[in-house]
Amino acid sequence: MTERVASLDLLRGLAAFSVAVPHFLMAAQLAPVAAETISILGVEVFFVLSGYVLAPQIITFLIDRPTGRNLMIFWLRRWMRTIPPYLIALVAASVLSPQLLTSDFLRYAFYVQNVTGQANTLDYFPIAWSLSVEEWFYILFPLACFGLVPILPEGQARPWIIGATFVAAITLFRTLAPATDHWGNDIRRVVLFRMDAIGYGFLLHLALERVRLRPFLAWLALIVTTLLALVLTQRLANVGTDHTIETAFPFYIGSLGAAAIAAFLTLDLQGRAAAAALFLGRISYSVYLFHFIALGPVLGLALPWPVSIAAFVAITAVIAILVSIAIETPVLAARPRYATSPTHRTYRAAKEPT
Template structure:
């Protein structure tokens, strides 16, 4: 992958091993959480399926940090570039996320867990309108988190550009927008304007979850302009870790969903975002282990994590379908020690295939086009200056 740091391009050489660890943990928490809903695991083990929720929370915070760093760096040129800077950011993000999302959308029309459906019935998924401020159906259920991400990609830089247009510098504009993304979802959850929405489904609504990414951007803000605070968070990692552990234990006991207070329930989401975001500096400071096997596993899992996330349910469906076809369902599926390794192998095989055939070609196309645009801008700049 091409490396033009000044233009905001990333490369494999500049990947953070610690952030790869974070992405791997988040991804596998989701996979194992969903996998525990299958077969006949021990009740004690099955009780940890809820960890899938926290895997997504961790990824939201990580995404906010990663994309926040890019935005804060690129926004320094937005006063001159304006629309070009914004559309360039959208282009790179959408070339990264939309091709695989659309691929599995069309696969879902025929092979989704909820059953086959039609394009006409699910057209709104193409504009991420499936769960903006309302509960979504069971069709392509995994897409709820992608909708949160895409609305963040669209709204956050747009509002930030607006603030810059009103005369705010990048630092002030970023702080204003971060504050909005932390406060608005909290108030929306507290009010819960949709009567038909159960609160334990609120976690799947875009408007209610944007603060998780917003707190990740706050960590990027600290990294950019308050590095001592960022490094202090890394040193005292055990404090947010302890609080995050307490939240997980509370969830294990059924809280906050059994609480009657909307304030407590909304605060739970906020606290979850704060504590997981506060762990990002610790992950960032991690260095590769002495084991090459672990290092390769982490880097590879992180590399194909998007394919793993969107494809793992279909891998489960494929395995179950094959077991049924060959009369092995009761012998294999009902034994978790047999079916879980098969599930994991199929998840990685499918993820490798979709990464190679769908993600990678579009990433290569994105980077080639981005480099061409960058060279064109450099050439025009030199021409204009007479060099």
């Protein structure tokens, strides 16, 4: 029932390393502003991609067939996919900090450190903010589906209405939030104000079901949105506070994620290229989770910077591969499956993501 798309796995892997490598450069004080800009864009592409690949599963089992059993299977599948590696990475980071079993650790463990604002005293596992956004989307968007499906007519418009309502609600919450000089912590990395980024990916899936992608236009759109995002986001990193750009950020960054997905979908990867892309996709989550573990040891060696970067990437990849083999693969194999039948199985269900 699982069909991985090699080109999207390539995008997923590139996004993971576009976060990991800039974090290393920032820690080593090598082009920190440019590195921070790229890492921000990498995280945001992840958000839109998550919504896109989850859309078929959500539409088929939570909108077209909204049963309590399907809801529980959706949650179990998501939690089994995301939580075990996360907790291992969190424990490792907490032991190194050391912060194991502190109140900050417990907030990380339950994804509540940034629900309405930054609650932790010491943000020693900084990548967790985006994972909290993801986890709360997994909870709240299906509940929105269950709340809206009974009052909406059947048809192709129903997913659009649900997705647009969810995105509009989050956008409204963010718009009503008071202005702040600490936009990164108070807005950009807060669950309540950022779940719409994943919702954009859901809406993108609906849109691309109706549109035939033209490679030239898709890649042109990606180039334009990337340049725009780089310029605007780097200005934020340089200046620190620009309320106009901050207000525009969710929209131009969502456009970047959508353009990246559309462009990569036009790639027809075959043979070794497809295998390499699928490999990158499979280790991408662990690369994102565990790259901070490799930072300290590599920086402590005081190697020339090209060697340091290569060593960092290699160590991160090795850790990710080991976690993928030892933890992710057996847990994914044990996840419950949705009940399907010839009369209910759909194209959307056949593209259920891992």
